[in-house]
Amino acid sequence: MDAIILQILNGLDKGSAYALIALGLTLIFGTLGVVNFAHGALFMLGAFCAVTLNGILTISHTVIDETRTDFLGNPLKVEVPYIYDIFGETLGASIIDWSVPLAILFAIPVMILIGVIMERGLIKFFYKRPHADQILVTFGLAIVLQEIIKYFYGANPIPTPAPEAFIGSFDFGQLIGFDANTIIYPYWRLVYFGFAMIIITGVFAFLQFTTFGMVVRAGMADRETVQLLGINIDKRFTLMFGLAAAVAGLAGVMYTPINSPNYHMGMDFLVLSFVVVVVGGMGSLPGAVLAGFLLGILESFASMGAVIDLIPGINQVIIYLVAIVILLTRPRGLMGRKGVMEE
Amino acid sequence: MLGLNKKDFSLLLIVALLTMLAPFILNPFPEGSELAQFNAGYPDLMQRFVIFGIFAIGFNILFGLTGYLSFGHAAFLGVGSYAGVWMMKLLTMNVIPAILVSVIVAGLFSILIGYISLRRSGIYFSILTLAFAQMSFALAYSVLTPLTGGETGLQLSLNDPRIIGTSVTESGSIPVTHLFGLEMRDSFELEMGAWLFTFNAGYYVCAVVLLVAFYIAIRIFRSPFGMMLRAVKSNQQRMKYTGLNPKPYTLAAFVISGMYAGLAGGLMVSMDPLAGAERMFWTASGEVVLMTILGGAGTLIGPILGAGMIKYMENILSKINSTILHEWFAFMPDGIEDLLVTLVYPFIGKGWHLTLGIIFMLVVIFLPGGLVEGGQRIARLFRRKKEEPKGPDPEHHPKPAPHVAE
Numbered sequence: 001m002d003a004i005i006l007q008i009l010n011g012l013d014k015g016s017a018y019a020l021i022a023l024g025l026t027l028i029f030g031t032l033g034v035v036n037f038a039h040g041a042l043f044m045l046g047a048f049c050a051v052t053l054n055g056i057l058t059i060s061h062t063v064i065d066e067t068r069t070d071f072l073g074n075p076l077k078v079e080v081p082y083i084y085d086i087f088g089e090t091l092g093a094s095i096i097d098w099s100v101p102l103a104i105l106f107a108i109p110v111m112i113l114i115g116v117i118m119e120r121g122l123i124k125f126f127y128k129r130p131h132a133d134q135i136l137v138t139f140g141l142a143i144v145l146q147e148i149i150k151y152f153y154g155a156n157p158i159p160t161p162a163p164e165a166f167i168g169s170f171d172f173g174q175l176i177g178f179d180a181n182t183i184i185y186p187y188w189r190l191v192y193f194g195f196a197m198i199i200i201t202g203v204f205a206f207l208q209f210t211t212f213g214m215v216v217r218a219g220m221a222d223r224e225t226v227q228l229l230g231i232n233i234d235k236r237f238t239l240m241f242g243l244a245a246a247v248a249g250l251a252g253v254m255y256t257p258i259n260s261p262n263y264h265m266g267m268d269f270l271v272l273s274f275v276v277v278v279v280g281g282m283g284s285l286p287g288a289v290l291a292g293f294l295l296g297i298l299e300s301f302a303s304m305g306a307v308i309d310l311i312p313g314i315n316q317v318i319i320y321l322v323a324i325v326i327l328l329t330r331p332r333g334l335m336g337r338k339g340v341m342e343e
Numbered sequence: 344m345l346g347l348n349k350k351d352f353s354l355l356l357i358v359a360l361l362t363m364l365a366p367f368i369l370n371p372f373p374e375g376s377e378l379a380q381f382n383a384g385y386p387d388l389m390q391r392f393v394i395f396g397i398f399a400i401g402f403n404i405l406f407g408l409t410g411y412l413s414f415g416h417a418a419f420l421g422v423g424s425y426a427g428v429w430m431m432k433l434l435t436m437n438v439i440p441a442i443l444v445s446v447i448v449a450g451l452f453s454i455l456i457g458y459i460s461l462r463r464s465g466i467y468f469s470i471l472t473l474a475f476a477q478m479s480f481a482l483a484y485s486v487l488t489p490l491t492g493g494e495t496g497l498q499l500s501l502n503d504p505r506i507i508g509t510s511v512t513e514s515g516s517i518p519v520t521h522l523f524g525l526e527m528r529d530s531f532e533l534e535m536g537a538w539l540f541t542f543n544a545g546y547y548v549c550a551v552v553l554l555v556a557f558y559i560a561i562r563i564f565r566s567p568f569g570m571m572l573r574a575v576k577s578n579q580q581r582m583k584y585t586g587l588n589p590k591p592y593t594l595a596a597f598v599i600s601g602m603y604a605g606l607a608g609g610l611m612v613s614m615d616p617l618a619g620a621e622r623m624f625w626t627a628s629g630e631v632v633l634m635t636i637l638g639g640a641g642t643l644i645g646p647i648l649g650a651g652m653i654k655y656m657e658n659i660l661s662k663i664n665s666t667i668l669h670e671w672f673a674f675m676p677d678g679i680e681d682l683l684v685t686l687v688y689p690f691i692g693k694g695w696h697l698t699l700g701i702i703f704m705l706v707v708i709f710l711p712g713g714l715v716e717g718g719q720r721i722a723r724l725f726r727r728k729k730e731e732p733k734g735p736d737p738e739h740h741p742k743p744a745p746h747v748a749e
Binding site: 035122125129130136137142146148275312313316317324327328331 | 410412459462463465466467469470471473474475477478481482484485486487625626629632636689694696697699700701703704707708711
């Protein structure tokens with residue numbers, strides 16, 4: 001039992017990332033009808049927002065500390081981040097420590113801006129072209145974004161730690177009445193899961209309870225009629241693209257402490273996220289979230305030692321296997337709507 | 344000639360000339376000169392041009408004709424490579440059986456995957472092929488290690504039980520691949536003044552195979568079968584209404600292109616008997632998509648051009664570093680020199696992928712027909728004046744029938 005709970009928990013953080021990326025992909029597909037292969041790159045850009053903010057906060061200048069000396073007897077030169085000068089040493093240090101959560105605030109406007117520029121500057125011209133062309137041009141864009149990041153940040157992963165308060169693990173098992181040391185779970189993964197849940201709830205609430213969301217949903221159902229009512233649906237869809245980019249970006253920001261970001265992390269996630277979207281059902285938002293968590297948890301179960309002994313290699317292929325089975329038995333995916341992407 | 348019309352035959356002839364004279368064409372700069380780094384006429388790279396050309400031709404038969412975008416084609420190349428190396432380990436170092444078995448195994452594998460994947464179309468088909476390829480990659484890396492060599496890849500060793508031929512040469516090393524005694528690595532070097540041309544046996548084997556593959560592709564494009572595949576692309580619904588089942592045609596196209604990929608894999612291991620799982624990774628599948636689109640999907644020569652261009656960029660453009668750039672711009676004043684180098688540097692050397700991505704995007708946006716369409720447009724610009732606007736085609740504008748009843 002404790003092993004099962006542990007695997008479910010282990011699956012949650014990856015599942016959260018899948019769910020968030022798949023949610024954004026589905027938002028874009030549902031509103032604009034575009035298959036966005038650059039979505040993984042947006043996830044990666046989000047992660048590098050966190051790296052950038054960390055870099056900005058730690059910009060330092062050299063101060064000569066007269067009270068201490070280095071090994072040659074000269075006054076010691078100390079690197080002092082500018083932020084210490086502005087906010088004082090204690091507050092400055094904790095701002096740097098909390099740079100990853102702070103990057104959320106930084107990433108939201110940046111990612112929305114990137115999303116809107118992407119849509120207005122490129123994707124707009126591809127609505128009337130075949131899906132294959134959309135896949136190809138966004139695939140090209142993903143390569144370009146990836147290479148730009150590689151040029152500025154190098155090819156090596158950049159470790160970006162979580163705030164000190166969340167480093168380490170806690171004994172989750174003891175909390176719910178199991179023996180000690182059976183279910184050990186890192187704090188940050190729990191934070192990530194909670195964060196993902198907040199974002200997902202937020203997106204659904206936004207679509208469900210605001211006028212803007214209502215118009216967008218109406219536009220997803222029937223674009224022409226909404227336009228006939230005198231609503232500029234294109235403008236709203238552009239903003240939805242920005243929102244989807246922000247969701248992917250935030251998923252990336254918060255993922256940095258779990259996996260040090262590198263320039264190709266987006267591509268790694270993209271392939272799996274597409275599988276998730278297809279399993280969930282093209283164009284279905286709840287389907288994307290459900291499939292994201294489901295596949296994340298399945299993947300973690302498949303990597304249990306007992307399961308691997310039973311079916312060797314299953315942990316490597318489980319997601320694809322599930323996708324193949326679902327696509328062949330339930331062509332619309334778990335919760336796909338009728339008439340979406342059916343030729 | 345050869346059952347081709349005049350235009351196709353001249354195309355075949357052009358490709359034949361280009362491949363046969365490649366050692367000259369790709370080495371236009373004298374040895375030791377500053378521009379010699381742009382020479383692509385060394386055997387290793389020339390072989391790669393041709394092999395990836397075959398791969399892309401095969402991919403084009405599927406994507407260019409039927410419009411099915413497979414994102415897992417590298418799996419067939421990988422399977423073909425493994426099969427080829429196994430033939431060399433077990434049977435003989437002659438490349439013919441290795442290549443044949445590669446093609447057959449890749450063909451069988453593609454029947455299996457094609458049969459399942461082709462039950463869906465559009466993006467679902469892409470995802471299914473991607474899923475199968477990634478599965479093959481993951482399995483080759485982990486569980487199938489006894490068959491595939493896992494992370495180190497499958498290579499020849501000194502104790503291979505080779506039935507025909509010896510497992511160890513007299514000098515105690517692993518024998519090399521050959522075609523009835525003609526060693527693949529044999530080269531003949533021709534020195535002409537400052538120029539050095541290398542004629543490699545392996546390259547010419549590949550080139551001949553490319554010509555055969557290209558010829559078959561032309562025949563497929565011009566056959567009634569090719570017409571059916573185009574029908575699949577333009578409107579499956581209508582095809583079904585006329586009483587034709589598109590499925591067997593698409594599956595046949597899938598298997599043929601899988602066999603082309605297997606052929607490329609077989610040739611690859613014939614030149615260098617080593618097969619690794621990374622050949623099946625999805626980026627490798629993405630690369631052949633790039634090649635085909637860049638050159639021009641649905642055109643005959645496009646995929647070869649695309650493959651050549653990408654491999655050239657990968658091997659030549661990526662070698663240029665900032666020192667070389669500084670040398671080029673040395674005639675400029677210092678400030679401008681530095682500025683130019685800074686501006687150009689991100690696009691070359693290690694950043695060649697960026698250039699590739701940008702070119703690819705531009706091609707998809709402005710030239711959906713790829714480089715071939717670009718060439719045609721330029722040609723049309725020069726030819727425009729000659730062509731008089733034609734009147735309406737009499738066949739398509741029949742005279743209105745006389746009224747029968749008032």
